[in-house]
Amino acid sequence: MIKPYATLKWITSVILVIHLTISWIFPEPGILIDLIIFNVAGLLSAVIAFNAPIITDRLAAVTIGLACLIWSMGSFISTWNSFFEINIPEIIPDIFYSVFYPLIFLGIIRCFTQRIKISALELLDSVIIAVGFTSVLTAFLLKPAMVEFDGSAFTVFISILYPVGDIVILAMALVYALLNPISRRLLILVSGLIAFALSDLLFIWLSLNGRYEFGSITDDGWIIGLLLISLSLSYPAGEVRHFEKISSYAATIALVASSCLLGIAALEPGYFPNFILLPGFITIALAFIRMSIALKEANTAVSERVLARTDELTGLANRRNFLIQLAQIKSGYIFLLDLDGFKDINDNLGHEAGDQILKQVAIRFSRALPAGAQIARLGGDEFGVFAQLSEAEATELAQAIRATLSYPLSLPQKQVKIDVSIGFAPIDGDHDLAEFLRRADTAMYEAKRSKSGLLLWR
Numbered sequence: 001m002i003k004p005y006a007t008l009k010w011i012t013s014v015i016l017v018i019h020l021t022i023s024w025i026f027p028e029p030g031i032l033i034d035l036i037i038f039n040v041a042g043l044l045s046a047v048i049a050f051n052a053p054i055i056t057d058r059l060a061a062v063t064i065g066l067a068c069l070i071w072s073m074g075s076f077i078s079t080w081n082s083f084f085e086i087n088i089p090e091i092i093p094d095i096f097y098s099v100f101y102p103l104i105f106l107g108i109i110r111c112f113t114q115r116i117k118i119s120a121l122e123l124l125d126s127v128i129i130a131v132g133f134t135s136v137l138t139a140f141l142l143k144p145a146m147v148e149f150d151g152s153a154f155t156v157f158i159s160i161l162y163p164v165g166d167i168v169i170l171a172m173a174l175v176y177a178l179l180n181p182i183s184r185r186l187l188i189l190v191s192g193l194i195a196f197a198l199s200d201l202l203f204i205w206l207s208l209n210g211r212y213e214f215g216s217i218t219d220d221g222w223i224i225g226l227l228l229i230s231l232s233l234s235y236p237a238g239e240v241r242h243f244e245k246i247s248s249y250a251a252t253i254a255l256v257a258s259s260c261l262l263g264i265a266a267l268e269p270g271y272f273p274n275f276i277l278l279p280g281f282i283t284i285a286l287a288f289i290r291m292s293i294a295l296k297e298a299n300t301a302v303s304e305r306v307l308a309r310t311d312e313l314t315g316l317a318n319r320r321n322f323l324i325q326l327a328q329i330k331s332g333y334i335f336l337l338d339l340d341g342f343k344d345i346n347d348n349l350g351h352e353a354g355d356q357i358l359k360q361v362a363i364r365f366s367r368a369l370p371a372g373a374q375i376a377r378l379g380g381d382e383f384g385v386f387a388q389l390s391e392a393e394a395t396e397l398a399q400a401i402r403a404t405l406s407y408p409l410s411l412p413q414k415q416v417k418i419d420v421s422i423g424f425a426p427i428d429g430d431h432d433l434a435e436f437l438r439r440a441d442t443a444m445y446e447a448k449r450s451k452s453g454l455l456l457w458r
Contacts, residue, residue: 008044008048012041012045019033019037023216034079034219035079038219038223042072042222043068045068046066046069048234050065052234060107060111061107061233064111067100067107070100071096077093101165104169105172108172111189124286127286128255128283128290167197173193173194184232185232195221203219258284262284314359314377316376317374318378319379321376322376322386325374326384329386329427331388331428332389332426333386334440335387335394335401335423335440336422336423337383337421337422339418340419340448341416341419357409358381367404368400368403370393373386385401394426395456398456401422402453402454405420420453421445421453422444423442423445423446423454423455424455
């Protein structure tokens with residue numbers, strides 16, 4: 001059974017072939033062939049993009065679908081005005097065609113990734129590139145163009161936007177081809193971009209030279225381009241290396257260019273029409289939003305990294321961090337500390353009192369450590385220490401740690417007295433980490449059993 005999506009692709013392709021065939025046989029423009037069939041093919045291209053498989057980045061599918069839809073609406077209005085006396089203002093299709101370019105740019109940028117979901121930063125980078133480059137390139141060409149062309153600033157702006165947009169499309173097709181591994185998506189997407197851009201540039205050239213004929217077969221290049229771009233979304237994207245960096249750099253360039261645009265407008269009021277400055281303001285505003293999100297994500301990442309290697313209650317290193325650092329030590333001593341009497345306090349006075357005991361003990365133990373020594377809470381009321389010391393120094397450190405609990409700990413309810421049993425063992429590099437831990441653990445339990453307080457494994 002043929003799936004609806006596959007059927008839609010075949011129907012659109014057949015409609016396009018029908019239009020090409022009829023235009024070839026009957027070159028005279030007609031309402032059915034040029035107003036209806038031609039634009040229906042464009043609208044169906046939009047539907048194909050909107051319903052692209054989930055292997056495609058959804059933003060790419062939506063923006064390319066909107067680009068095809070908006071371009072087809074502009075084409076329908078322009079064709080309507082060519083057949084009927086009741087005309088729709090030309091500014092409307094011009095606006096549709098203008099919006100097409102930032103949308104298609106955004107869609108192409110998102111086609112570089114094979115991820116289905118994107119982050120807020122990636123989305124903002126894509127929008128900044130699409131809006132920033134489109135407006136800035138056209139704005140800087142607007143002033144010299146107004147000397148050569150007649151009409152309002154907006155009319156001249158639209159006249160420049162089309163060729164600039166087509167050139168950017170060709171440039172993006174080249175970048176996409178260079179960065180992506182060869183695949184069906186690459187071949188179909190690049191072919192579609194080239195077909196659309198060259199058809200549009202051909203239309204502009206023929207119009208400037210008074211040789212364009214409405215309804216000519218060359219117009220199908222637009223629909224062929226849109227259809228191929230939409231069909232490319234049916235295939236997975238290749239893995240693009242370093243695209244995130246390239247996207248970030250491109251967004252930065254677009255931001256700098258937009259800032260220059262607004263700087264010139266501030267230094268020379270009236271140099272640019274007011275409407276051309278709006279995209280520049282939007283680009284800079286988006287850049288500030290991006291910076292805010294980036295800082296928030298960076299702070300979150302730092303916090304997560306800290307939490308991943310520290311004990312939340314005491315602020316000491318956690319067991320995982322302790323073992324990672326211990327694995328890098330070639331010589332010295334490892335100490336395992338287990339509190340005596342903690343369970344009774346925790347059971348009788350509550351967990352909140354137990355937490356207060358652990359915090360105070362962590363502070364006392366930390367103060368007794370020499371420079372370079374590391375301490376961690378390994379879990380419950382067990383702590384670990386390692387340091388590069390001699391045997392005599394290790395024994396002195398164990399005694400110093402025990403001495404920190406020689407006076408009571410203060411709780412809101414009362415003062416309490418606890419002790420600690422310490423087992424320590426040498427790290428000689430001849431055994432693995434598990435063996436060193438086992439030795440220290442054995443010594444610690446023997447110190448607890450014998451009530452000696454501390455014991456060196458030998």
